[in-house]
Amino acid sequence: MVARGLLTFKTTPSIVATGVTAGPLEKKSQFVDKFDKIYEDERCEAKTNEHGHAKMMEDACMIALSKVDSVPSDADFMLIGDLINQMTPSNFAAATVGIPYIGLFSACATSVSSLLMAALLTETGMSKCAIAGASSQHNAVERQFRYPNEYGAQKPETAQWTVTAAGVAAVTPYKKGFPSIECGTIGCVIDLGMTDPLNMGAAMAPAAADTLTRHLTGHNKDVKDYDVIMTGDLGKTGFELYKKLAGNQGIDVTKNFRDAGKEFYGADPSFLSGASGAGCSAAIFLTEVIDKMRAGDYKRVLLIATGALLSPLSFQQGDTIPCIAHAIELTMK
Amino acid sequence: MDEKKYAKLEKEISPKRPLMRNIIFAFLTGGTICLVGQFVSLFYMTYFDFTQQTASNPTVATMIFFAMLLTGFGLYKKIAQFGGAGSAVPITGFGNAVISAAIEHKTEGYVLGVGGNMFKLAGSVILFGVFSAFIVALIKTILVKFGVVSW
Amino acid sequence: MNKVMNEKAYCIKMEGMHIRKLSLVVFAVVLLSGCSGSGFRIDNNSSEDHAKAEEVLRNDKRLTSAVTVFYENDLLTGVTLKTFSRFKKEKIEKELKKKLENSYPELDVTVSADSKIWMETNKLIELDDNKDKGKKIEKLKSLIKEET
Structure with missing residues (x-):
């Protein structure tokens, strides 16, 4: 396999601060104590779901910046994204915060793709502080991709629950004592003909497995090198499939594999296959993983965020669901 | 694969x-x-x-x-x-x-x-409800005309 | 701490049992109430002989009950049907009406399988004074004609 789409950061930019906000239902998450701010209202006291979505992102940015005693005018770039049409929540958030901004879209993989872009900008020396992150809001996403929120449709066990959360990281040149970004892999779009939008985990699993093998072979690494290999939001079904696919490639999947979507709400059966959404991977990667790295529990981790690149139009027209997965490797020196 | x-x-x-x-x-x-x-x-x-x-x-x-x-x-x-x-x-x-x-x-x-x-969501229910009612009524009208069933 | 947890779990368990017991009672009540309301009743306030009507109604296997009121020139019958005969409700109404009209050519016969009529006819029988009966029968007849 020719090594393509591989990124190596010689200067190892650091993630110096994170800001994670979440909606009221996310109190049921087993990681709730680690979130910086929990709203009592689904819409964050805003008039519409989309405004609430934007507010969540703004607040996450402000929290991340305040942790390093910065204000928005100290940040050079802002690279964020979400799942709503034309990414209006991110656009509105960027308008309020006022940091030079590029919107990124890799569906739920935006959490990692934005971190990679921020690391690249930092690597070139053009950025002293870049904001990277992703968010999703349950009501706004569900209404766009599926049915109205209050509509009674029975979901199968493979369906996932879009989380209401925003996760933002501040990326700066290398700083001692903080997790740093060592390398990454840009994913290929993989489409194995899955068409069921209520079984996204199955659609995304091949992309995750593909990116994992490419990252391992491309960067000459082994599963044993990592303390944890965490995927974004495959859910229970997708996670099983992903492990099976990776296992077929001769990768030892018995240890160190975790999935943020599967773990987000714990074992609560009312969330069916688990959590999904750009906010899911962003929130867990930037709390659970970063915290454990800073505490010294993890030395080297591989984060793979997966995204289903579908639109309501494409699946209604009977198209398959193309999926992508981006990988980023963090180390604690 | x-x-x-x-x-x-x-x-x-x-x-x-x-x-x-x-x-x-x-x-x-x-x-x-x-x-x-x-x-x-x-x-x-x-x-x-x-x-x-x-x-x-x-x-x-x-x-x-x-x-x-x-x-x-x-x-x-x-x-x-x-x-x-x-x-x-x-x-x-x-x-x-x-x-x-x-x-x-x-x-x-x-x-x-x-x-x-x-x-x-309900629009298609109305459309196809009315349409299928029309079809059923049409079939019944024809059957009644041929004397197979009565109203 | 552990004790509190145990107690909580116990409470939840008991709550579940309570609901189960309650649902059992509701189920029994629903099941039993399905058995009531059968029989043939006739209330005769006129000079006609009601034996023929009773014969017609009793011999019809499709009926589960019938309530009949003879009052002056009116013969009002409310019937309930067996489950699957209900699909042919209007046909049965017509048949019964014809049979009764043959037996009582000079009476104004009304037959209905509507449960409202059955209910009201039962009430008519239990009514003691005959003053309002004529009026009430007229009202029921107009109700049957109503379409919406």
Whole structure:
């Protein structure tokens, strides 16, 4: 396999601060104590779901910046994204915060793709502080991709629950004592003909497995090198499939594999296959993983965020669901 | 890994839809809704001058009103997750489809939002309901004309 | 701490049992109430002989109950049907009406399988004074004609 789409950061930019906000239902998450701010209202006291979505992102940015005693005018770039049409929540958030901004879209993989872009900008020396992150809001996403929120449709066990959360990281040149970004892999779009939008985990699993093998072979690494290999939001079904696919490639999947979507709400059966959404991977990667790295529990981790690149139009027209997965490797020196 | 192989693997690993459980729960849910409807109908027959036939109109209106309350308080989708088809097939399911769409699009204004999108889901029910009624009536008319059945 | 948890779990368990017991009672009540309301009743306030009507109604296997009121020139019958005969409700109504009209050519015969009529006819029988009966029968007849 020719090594393509591989990124190596010689200067190892650091993630110096994170800001994670979440909606009221996310109190049921087993990681709730680690979130910086929990709203009592689904819409964050805003008039519409989309405004609430934007507010969540703004607040996450402000929290991340305040942790390093910065204000928005100290940040050079802002690279964020979400799942709503034309990414209006991110656009509105960027308008309020006022940091030079590029919107990124890799569906739920935006959490990692934005971190990679921020690391690249930092690597070139053009950025002293870049904001990277992703968010999703349950009501706004569900209404766009599926049915109205209050509509009674029975979901199968493979369906996932879009989380209401925003996760933002501040990326700066290398700083001692903080997790740093060592390398990454840009994913290929993989489409194995899955068409069921209520079984996204199955659609995304091949992309995750593909990116994992490419990252391992491309960067000459082994599963044993990592303390944890965490995927974004495959859910229970997708996670099983992903492990099976990776296992077929001769990768030892018995240890160190975790999935943020599967773990987000714990074992609560009312969330069916688990959590999904750009906010899911962003929130867990930037709390659970970063915290454990800073505490010294993890030395080297591989984060793979997966995204289903579908639109309501494409699946209604009977198209398959193309999926992508981006990988980023963090180390604690 | 090609598409066919993966589809096979996906089928193996994805949890199956529990058909028997769904059927039984749908039966119980649908039955309960109909039982409530029967009591509402009896209420109108006992306390007002409605016959069994004419009581159906106010009964349907009342059931839709109940569905509206349940939808507004966010309970109907929970019933639906439990009951599946049992909650979708009775008139309350139709009411839920209309009301949920109306609530959802309130943020876009009353005319273009609520008015324009209210029948987003239920519109096809109305269209194909009317259409199939037309087909059935047409077939029956022809059969009556040929003397196979009577009205 | 552990004790509290245990107690909580116990409470939840008991709550479940309570609901189960309650649902059993409701189920029994529904089941039993299905058995009531059968029988043939006739209330004769006119000079006609009601034996022929009783014969017609009793011999019809599709009926589960019938309530009949003879009052002046009116013969009002409310019937309930067996479950699957209900699909042919209008046909049965017509048949019965014809049979009764043959037996009582000079009476104004009304037959209805509507449960409202059955209910009201039962009430008519239990009514003591005959003053309002004529009026009430007229009202029921107009109710049957109503379409919506």
